[in-house]
Amino acid sequence: MELIFATNNKHKLSEIRNVIGDNYKIIGLSEAGIEGDIPEDYNTLEENAFQKANFIYEKYGGNCFADDTGLEVDALDGRPGVYSARYSRMGDIQFPELEANKGNIKKLLIELDTKELRTARFRTVIALILNERKYLFEGIVNGIILKQPSGSGGFGYDPVFQALGYKKSFAEMDIEQKNSISHRAIATRKLVEFLKTCTM
Numbered sequence: 001m002e003l004i005f006a007t008n009n010k011h012k013l014s015e016i017r018n019v020i021g022d023n024y025k026i027i028g029l030s031e032a033g034i035e036g037d038i039p040e041d042y043n044t045l046e047e048n049a050f051q052k053a054n055f056i057y058e059k060y061g062g063n064c065f066a067d068d069t070g071l072e073v074d075a076l077d078g079r080p081g082v083y084s085a086r087y088s089r090m091g092d093i094q095f096p097e098l099e100a101n102k103g104n105i106k107k108l109l110i111e112l113d114t115k116e117l118r119t120a121r122f123r124t125v126i127a128l129i130l131n132e133r134k135y136l137f138e139g140i141v142n143g144i145i146l147k148q149p150s151g152s153g154g155f156g157y158d159p160v161f162q163a164l165g166y167k168k169s170f171a172e173m174d175i176e177q178k179n180s181i182s183h184r185a186i187a188t189r190k191l192v193e194f195l196k197t198c199t200m
Ligand code: ITT
Pocket: 006, 007, 008, 009, 012, 067, 068, 069, 070, 071, 084, 085, 086, 101, 104, 122, 154, 155, 156, 157, 158, 170, 182, 184
């Protein structure tokens, strides 16, 4: 089965391919010849994931899915959450001069500087459009925000996120290790289980 994955993030594409296995051909946007940003205008991960999947489905047709992910930090009342990508480009503290991931981490560490509570979670929502029907799959991993970045793997907030029960940040893990516990891998495994029931 072929599915378009409506993302411009090549790290997400590798992670999902690694989990999903060889029975499904996952086509990234650049391979599908689709250029440019996909809109994400809503205030929930669920709505944004559907908006991304819908955008591609309506423009190009074909079965497709999208992932929207947020880092929900308890001491920040769940922020940056759905705004995780734009975090360092909004609010009182901004780092427009820094590459987004660097700025996001810098802002997060500043905002948590005086806080004892470091607990957080990554939450991924995958929206699937298959034969004109819509489905949602969720994956959550709980952890803490480290006091400083550690590791060079992964992407986004990975250098400052340590999953509960582990001593390494996500950026210190290889892709297989991160995929054995991550939010995206949990949501992707639910997607795969569902797809199996459709193709039997
Ligand atoms: P697409 O919308 O094209 O899929 P994106 O990178 O904009 O790609 P999101 O909106 O889902 O993806 O990501 C929100 C933010 O969370 C963004 O800053 C990402 O770098 C970060 N993020 C997403 N998944 C992550 C992960 O597994 N580990 C660390 N950070 C992640």
